[in-house]
Amino acid sequence: xxxxxxxxxxxxxxxxxxxxxxxxxxxxxxxxxxxxxxxxxxxxxxxxxxxxxxxxxxxxxxxxxxxxxxxxxxxxxxxxxxxxxxxxxxxxxxxxxxxxxxxxxxxxxxxxxxxxxxxxxxxxxxxxxxxxxxxxxxxxxxxxxxxxxxxxxxxxxxxxxxxxxxxxxxxxxxxxxxxxxxxxxxxxxxxxxxxxxxxxxxxxxxxxxxxxxxxxxxxxxxxxxxxxxxxxxxxxxxxxxxxxxxxxxxxxxxxxxxxxxxxxxxxxxxxxxxxxxxxxxxxxxxxxxxxxxxxxxxxxxxxxxxxxxxxxxxxxxxxxxxxxxxxxxxxxxxxxxxxxxxxxxxxxxxxxxxxxxxxxxxxxxxxxxxxxxxxxxxxxxxxxxxxxxxxxxxxxxxxxxxxxxxxxx
Numbered sequence: 001x002x003x004x005x006x007x008x009x010x011x012x013x014x015x016x017x018x019x020x021x022x023x024x025x026x027x028x029x030x031x032x033x034x035x036x037x038x039x040x041x042x043x044x045x046x047x048x049x050x051x052x053x054x055x056x057x058x059x060x061x062x063x064x065x066x067x068x069x070x071x072x073x074x075x076x077x078x079x080x081x082x083x084x085x086x087x088x089x090x091x092x093x094x095x096x097x098x099x100x101x102x103x104x105x106x107x108x109x110x111x112x113x114x115x116x117x118x119x120x121x122x123x124x125x126x127x128x129x130x131x132x133x134x135x136x137x138x139x140x141x142x143x144x145x146x147x148x149x150x151x152x153x154x155x156x157x158x159x160x161x162x163x164x165x166x167x168x169x170x171x172x173x174x175x176x177x178x179x180x181x182x183x184x185x186x187x188x189x190x191x192x193x194x195x196x197x198x199x200x201x202x203x204x205x206x207x208x209x210x211x212x213x214x215x216x217x218x219x220x221x222x223x224x225x226x227x228x229x230x231x232x233x234x235x236x237x238x239x240x241x242x243x244x245x246x247x248x249x250x251x252x253x254x255x256x257x258x259x260x261x262x263x264x265x266x267x268x269x270x271x272x273x274x275x276x277x278x279x280x281x282x283x284x285x286x287x288x289x290x291x292x293x294x295x296x297x298x299x300x301x302x303x304x305x306x307x308x309x310x311x312x313x314x315x316x317x318x319x320x321x322x323x324x325x326x327x328x329x330x331x332x333x334x335x336x337x338x339x340x341x342x343x344x345x346x347x348x349x350x351x352x353x354x355x356x357x358x359x360x361x362x363x364x365x366x367x368x369x370x371x372x373x374x375x376x377x378x379x380x381x382x383x384x385x386x387x388x389x390x391x392x393x394x395x396x397x398x399x400x401x402x403x404x405x406x407x408x409x
Contacts, residue, residue: 040098041294041368042084042233047098048106050230054091056223067225068093069214084292092228103230116216118166119176126166126175131159133196135216137209140199149209151185151200153216160196168192177216185212245298252302253279256309264316266405270391271312278308278383285375296369300355304376307351311384315340316406323403332403333392341385348381 075083116129138152176186260268319336359370
């Protein structure tokens, strides 16, 4: 039993050290897990912030959503996958692009309405995106009677006439649908199509059809976008902020480890190992889900660390109470965790509820703070309740079984 506990305890220490090192350094298994690829937000990496306004009196939600999709797709096409596009108010759209140093260049990159065109096989333009009234995901029965997902197109009066003429002249040939000089679909024409309605078949999944419909709609926006503000966020400022935050966090984390070790002795050692595992798991999750890390996000992680420490303190105080009542060490550990669980669960649940509300209603930095806080609380709850208990029992198994080591008088 002692040999098994010793091996388990050694494995936990190695896991804590190993996960922490690879999470920080971005080496070995962290490359597989993606830890080295944690995305940095605008405030850490530097870049530009641009606010656009729709040049329309009362744009609808549908039109604004199409504009947001357009800008995000433009950025994705150009490899700016870390950029964020969000709505502000009724008519404005905010765009954050990390890595750019010239705001004017960024505006030129994304600031114009997309160009959508339908071309024949000789690259002659047959009609443009302004003639598309709507595009949506739909379903129809194929020749075998089975249901298939398609993209339904609806043209305005001019588009209907030109599309009928174009399909009549290209039966058996393909018509390419091009957005910003990128072909997003090239269906083959089976027959002349009249009436202003058509479908694109291609064995789509529901998501593929919806994405294609959104691309087509975003190329026929009914309004232009004008820049109302733009500003640079210096990369040096972001680097300094990140360096300062990491230094402050490392100092605070070290003081917490020392505090727990001095005040709770062996129990504090178990908590310290669990905190290393918590921090490593948190970083891995941030990377796996490709969550953009910002300064408010770092604040969320710091707050979650505090709650993890608080949970351990509650457990250890209950453990000391049980030992003072004359119970044995193992029964005291089990009773301490059992008595502490309701208080820990209540505090974590109430904080998560607040964080979920912030995430749902907030935007930008507020959303980033809430996101890392939710993840951090979930991970801290797991490490405090399960990992800390496992480590404590392993310590007892390797010989640290004197109740005084755990706070008994």
